[in-house]
Amino acid sequence: MQEKINKAGEAPVYLRIIKDRKPKYISISLRVKPQDWNSDLSKVKKSHPNMGRVNAFIATKVAEAEGVALDLQRESKFVSPVQIKNTIMGQSSESFLKYFDRHLHTLEKTGKISTLAKATSVYTKLKEFLGTSDLLFDEVTVSFLKQYEVHLRDELGNAVNTIHANLKIFRKLINDAIREDLFPIARDPFRKFKLKLEKTTKTYLSEDELEALWILPLKEGTKLWHHRNVFVFASYVGGLRISDLLQLKWGNFSGTHIRTTMQKTSDVVAVKVPSRGLEILHLYQQDSNGPSDYIFPFLRADVDYTDPKALHRVISSATAYANKNVKIIVKRAGIEKHVSFHSSRHTFATRALTKGVGIEAVSKLMGHRSINTTQIYAKIVNAKLDEAMDAFN
Known part of the structure; x- marks a missing residue:
């Protein structure tokens, strides 16, 4: 019984539910004068004019609550006192x-x-x-x-x-x-519950390593050759994700810029293609190329990819294949780093910031929703500059 005395000198009686040391109180629509309440037994005393009927009413409410609690615990492992209260009160929590x-x-x-x-x-x-x-x-x-x-x-x-x-x-x-x-x-x-996150190392290639990858002798037309070309292309052209590179068509290339809608964010991006990127595109240009033809030979022109699930399956498979081949290529180039295709994106970001491209521009080119994401690369570049200055010690 909680002491909220009304004008008649009566206090309300509450049912207390305790689970995991957390109490919840339910009003049972009963008021009793404090002098008529036995707190040790949680019953009214003989001094109460309707002792028998009131104690029977209290016992019924306690039994109902215990029954509800048992039923809920059979249904779920994670019953909370709030849920028991809501069920007794006829309120149901959303699933x-x-x-x-x-x-x-x-x-x-x-x-x-x-x-x-x-x-x-x-x-x-x-x-x-x-x-x-x-x-x-x-x-x-x-x-x-x-x-x-x-x-x-x-x-x-x-x-x-x-x-x-x-x-x-x-x-x-x-x-x-x-x-x-x-x-x-x-x-x-x-x-109150805070998510934990460990910092991960973003693997990227230096200028020398990227060049070593580019000049690596590979048989033209093989999958290794194609995957190397696309990796280097991404490292120069805005760090485009492989999901976007796979779907690039000649209609996305204006002669100077790649314009496309990023699959992940739906953001439209326009990236001016530098000379190395143009050199790679030239390897794939043919007189027969139409605007609807894919630039890189990974998706088939005769297949309908309008079903999002089918497209996702194809891109997932192609990405796994590219990641496998990139590891082979990097090893052949004598680069001792754990590289995936996504490392091309990290490579572009660090190269761009090192060359003095503004962080806002890099963020926009890469389709970052928040500049905080791009700040990670700025910290990498700053750390490299600090290492360079250590040479003067």
Whole structure:
């Protein structure tokens, strides 16, 4: 019984639910004078005029609450006191799992297949962890996130940045639900639970290493030859992602600029092609080339790629092949670095900043949503300058 005395000298009686040391109170629509309440037994005393009926009423409410709690715990591993309270009060929390599933359907409908593939992987892991249980928004607590983080790390062996990527999707869904008034901002667990992220080394090639790659003797027309050409092209032409390079058509080339819509961000970018890039394009130019023909010979002109899922599968396969060949080429060139095709993007950024291109321009060329992303490369360049100055010591 909590002491909120009304004019009649009566205080309300509350049912207290404690789970994981967190209490929640439910009003049972009963008021009792403090002198008639036995706090040790949680009953009214004999002095209460309706002692028998009131104590029976209290016992019924306690039994109902215990029944609800047991039913919920059978349905889910992560019952919170809030959820027990809501169920008793006839209020139901939105299902986080169903909300997640709707998010996947939205990604599919909007053609965001790459994002869908990543989110589906996260959803599948969560479903396997839950088993047959549902997961409600009220159950996505700091305690749950810590428990799930341990599962990802210890049971599945996920690295820190993989766990970050998984839980980042959880955070996005929570934020979306808050914006839709499905979840109160006051209960946002990510206000207290902080995502962990480890710094990763961005591998890039120096000018000498890039040149060594370019002059490496390779048989013309082989996949190794094509992959080397495209890697060097990306390192000179804005650090274009392989997903965009694969889809480049001659209609995207004006004679001086490559103009295309980036698949990942849908941003339109126009990059002036420097002499080395023009040299590479010249290797692929033929009189028979039409605007709808692909510049690089990885996608087939006679295949319809309008289905986003089919396109994603082809690009994923082609990217894996390119990554495999880039490692072979780099090793043949005598470069001892762990390089993937994406390293061409890092190579462009560091080269551009080293040559004095403004950070805002580099950010725009690379399609970064935030200049903070480009700042990472600026730090790399600054570190290289500091090393150069150490030669004067």
